[in-house]
Amino acid sequence: MTPAPAPNAMLPAPGDSGLSAVALAAPAPAQSAALTLVDSHCHLVFRNFDDDLEAVAQRWRDAGVRALIHACVEPGEIAAIRALADRFPELRYAVGVHPLDTQHWQEQTAADLRAAALADNRVVAIGELGLDLYREANLDRQLAVLDPQLDLAVELDLPVIIHCRDAAAPMLELLAGRASQDRVPRGVMHCWGGTPGEMEAFLAHGLMISFSGTVTFPKAEDTHQCARQVPADRYLVETDCPFLAPVPRRGKRNEPAFVASVAARLAELRGETIEQVATTSTANAVRLFGLPLRPV
Numbered sequence: 125m126t127p128a129p130a131p132n133a134m135l136p137a138p139g140d141s142g143l144s145a146v147a148l149a150a151p152a153p154a155q156s157a158a159l160t161l162v163d164s165h166c167h168l169v170f171r172n173f174d175d176d177l178e179a180v181a182q183r184w185r186d187a188g189v190r191a192l193i194h195a196c197v198e199p200g201e202i203a204a205i206r207a208l209a210d211r212f213p214e215l216r217y218a219v220g221v222h223p224l225d226t227q228h229w230q231e232q233t234a235a236d237l238r239a240a241a242l243a244d245n246r247v248v249a250i251g252e253l254g255l256d257l258y259r260e261a262n263l264d265r266q267l268a269v270l271d272p273q274l275d276l277a278v279e280l281d282l283p284v285i286i287h288c289r290d291a292a293a294p295m296l297e298l299l300a301g302r303a304s305q306d307r308v309p310r311g312v313m314h315c316w317g318g319t320p321g322e323m324e325a326f327l328a329h330g331l332m333i334s335f336s337g338t339v340t341f342p343k344a345e346d347t348h349q350c351a352r353q354v355p356a357d358r359y360l361v362e363t364d365c366p367f368l369a370p371v372p373r374r375g376k377r378n379e380p381a382f383v384a385s386v387a388a389r390l391a392e393l394r395g396e397t398i399e400q401v402a403t404t405s406t407a408n409a410v411r412l413f414g415l416p417l418r419p420v
């Protein structure tokens with residue numbers, strides 16, 4: 125999803141919730157006890173979590189979330205994300221510049237990202253990077269920020285976390301050009317919302333597909349079909365919190381514990397158990413990001 129200048133504006137005001145505090149605080153205990161999950165994309169540095177992060181962490185631990193990947197939208201966030209990794213040992217993070225944050229890309233930014241990645245072995249990816257033509261039309265500028273980050277990922281042999289909204293065609297064109305030079309990094313299409321045909325094209329480039337709360341939305345038929353179709357060894361689950369809370373918490377603040385709802389919906393769509401989806405998606409995340417979590 126996208127960084128927001130005022131994240132709270134995207135969320136209901138306190139007291140505006142139709143859902144009780146008890147419901148928000150209680151991830152389904154019956155399904156959570158035995159699960160092992162990875163939230164492969166979250167944002168906790170946004171100020172939505174200032175007041176209750178310890179409680180949020182307790183809920184993700186209760187829900188079985190054993191590792192989290194924190195995305196980065198611009199280098200100014202890195203110090204705060206690193207401090208969170210100090211506080212929560214299960215947290216790993218990416219460094220990168222989001223396509224809607226291109227104003228933060230300067231001459232030395234690639235060098236800054238390289239230094240940040242080399243300075244801390246908890247940096248497990250470059251991102252989030254990508255293209256977003258839903259909110260902006262500055263494709264040339266976005267490409268100028270994206271391309272050197274893909275180069276950096278290849279150089280450092282790190283996976284990329286790709287944000288791609290209304291931009292599958294130019295993204296595939298860029299990847300095709302890089303494929304001819306064998307310069308497509310490993311990585312994941314995050315918060316997947318494309319068609320099955322687009323998914324197959326990204327899979328053909330070796331990328332994984334990460335499903336978010338959007339897969340729980342009733343009308344997201346293309347995403348549902350992608351969830352049925354994606355090979356077992358190629359998908360992840362994520363929250364992209366604080367955005368995009370899954371059903372039944374849609375419209376509320378999202379948090380890592382709710383990744384269990386994403387896994388539950390994937391299980392329904394694939395005709396599998398939630399335990400199977402949790403085990404499979406966790407193993408995929410461990411493999412892609414080199415997480416210290418033992419494969420399950």
Ligand SMILES: [Zn+2]
Nearest residue numbers: 125126195364
């Ligand atoms: Zn994000």
Ligand SMILES: [Zn+2]
Nearest residue numbers: 125126252287
């Ligand atoms: Zn995103």
